[in-house]
Structure formats: structure tokens, C-alpha cells
Amino acid sequence: MTFDAIDQKLIHLLQRDSKQTNKELSNKLNLSVTAVYERIKKLENQGVISRYVALVNKEKVDKSFVAFCHIKLTQHAQDYVVKFEKEVTNLQEVLECYHISGDYDYLLKVLVKDMEAFREFMVNRLTKINHIGSTHSMFMINEVKHTTAITV
Amino acid sequence: MTFDAIDQKLIHLLQRDSKQTNKELSNKLNLSVTAVYERIKKLENQGVISRYVALVNKEKVDKSFVAFCHIKLTQHAQDYVVKFEKEVTNLQEVLECYHISGDYDYLLKVLVKDMEAFREFMVNRLTKINHIGSTHSMFMINEVKHTTAITV
């Protein structure tokens, strides 16, 4: 899959603001509205653009506490791993979960209201999942950068 | 700031698919198109919905390697910190950067093509920044969960 300079710029623009009209995009790209339309449809059909979403300001919905949890499983049999991953996926507080290399098996990004809510999450939700060996949590002090945009 | 059941469902829907028409949303919410329109505008004006973006499939743009880098600074004087944060923000490979508690100062999420590109990034880009003491990298083996949607 290959992208010319126009596609790259189009992807760049849509990753920053997907609400622009094709007309606005056509001006920025020096193309006709239809050409923009067809390029976007192509990117969507190719799966390059997977979806369009609204981003919510977490502070405005009273979710200001971010924690990163390292997790090590006690056992690594296939069915334990599958079960753990399924249950973690079902936790709404867990925004991201990665199987990673290193001393721990998983890295989770957890979003809750405050420290008290995090304590509650750890005690009543996360550690209710079986086969969790050890955990190690770090708290976010400040979000320096957070983008969903990939440079192509 | 408070959200009724309709707002919550609306936020939920827009975080999953922001390309739905107000008509589609009005059906799902049992409201008129205008009511949906006004609720969305209110959420935008309040800053609850901060923006609309297109999400790109990283594999499709040949960026399949994700690494998490812990970084410790050698010094923590205000101007060193500010400078580090500024330079890290300017690195396109760094999608996320958090100032965190614990043994390290920062946690970075880095996206590149492959291990070789990551090595290149570490040697020629990241460690070119001054005042970096130690780093510790973990590689993503599998992305179990990754959502931009917050439950309100």
C-alpha cells in the first residue's frame, strides 16, 4: 500500500479534524471536491482509515486520575491468558491493555475519577480477576503529549 | 457539569462513530433531529467533546512496532524539564508522553516501523535530547485493548 503526497496530507488533515467538509479539504489540497471524496472513500475501503470518533475531554467528565499498571500472571497456560485478556477488556476503566516484553506481562492504562476510585478499582475490580500474580502501579502526574495521529 | 441518560448515550455513540447522521442518532435516542443537534452543540460548547478525528490503522501505514520507554532525567531543574518535554513533544514517533510517579520520571509510547527503526529512533532521536539519565524500554507483543472512548 502506497500513498502519494496528497494522500499523506489528507490523512494528516483528517486525523486532526474529521469534521472538515470535502470543500475545505479540496481547498487545502488543491483538488476538486469529488477527487477528495474518492480519495477518502479509497482510504476507508482500504482500511487505512478505520473509523471516525469524537474525543471527550476526560476532566470535563470527572475522570482526572490516570494510572499505569504493570501486571504479572501467576501462570501462562493458554486458557488463563485468554481469560485474563477477556476480563480485562471488559473493564471500562481500562482504556488500553498491552501484552509486553520485560519483567511484567501486561501494561494497562486505567482511567478513573480519583485516587479513591483507583483504590476501589484495584481492590474490587482488577484483582478479582484470577491468576494475577503481582502488580505495580504508577500514577500520571502530567500528560505531556497525547495524540491519536500517526505520521504516515 | 451534569449529564442525563440521553447525554450519556449520545456521548457513548459519538465516541464510537462520529460519522453517524443526526437522523440516525435521533432514532437511537428517540429524539428529533433538532434535539440531537442542540445536545451535540451544547457538548461541543462545553468542551466535553473536544474534537472529531479519523483513526488510522497503524499496520496499514507500516507502523507495527510499539515500544514503551521509561525515562529518568539526570537533573530536575525547571528549565531542563521544560526543555525535555518540549523536545519529546516534537518527536513524531512519540504518540504519548506522561510524567509519572515511581522510579522513572516519564513513560513514552513510541510507534515506529520495526525494531530497526526503533533502534534508530533511540540512538539518533531520543537520546539526542539532553539530560536523559537512564532509559528502560519494553516492547509490545500484542495490543489486547485500545479505546479512545471514556465511560461517562
Place this chain on the structure above:
DNA sequence: GGTGAAATCCTCGGGGG
């Protein structure tokens, strides 16, 4: 890749509970 037109949608004034 462009043009033009139909279908659809966004947007807002006006009005009701």
C-alpha cells in the same frame, strides 16, 4: 481528475409544553 445535479443533511427561526 473534473462537472453538474439529485439526494441527503445541517442549521436555525418559530412555536409548544
Place this chain on the structure above:
DNA sequence: CCCCCGAGGATTTCACC
């Protein structure tokens, strides 16, 4: 305050060049 209707103007979408 929140909702609905209706209409004008903008936008998306597609057949055709």
C-alpha cells in the same frame, strides 16, 4: 429549559466526460 416542525442552504454522492 427542553423539545418539535419545517424550510433554506450547504454537503455528500454519483453518473458521465
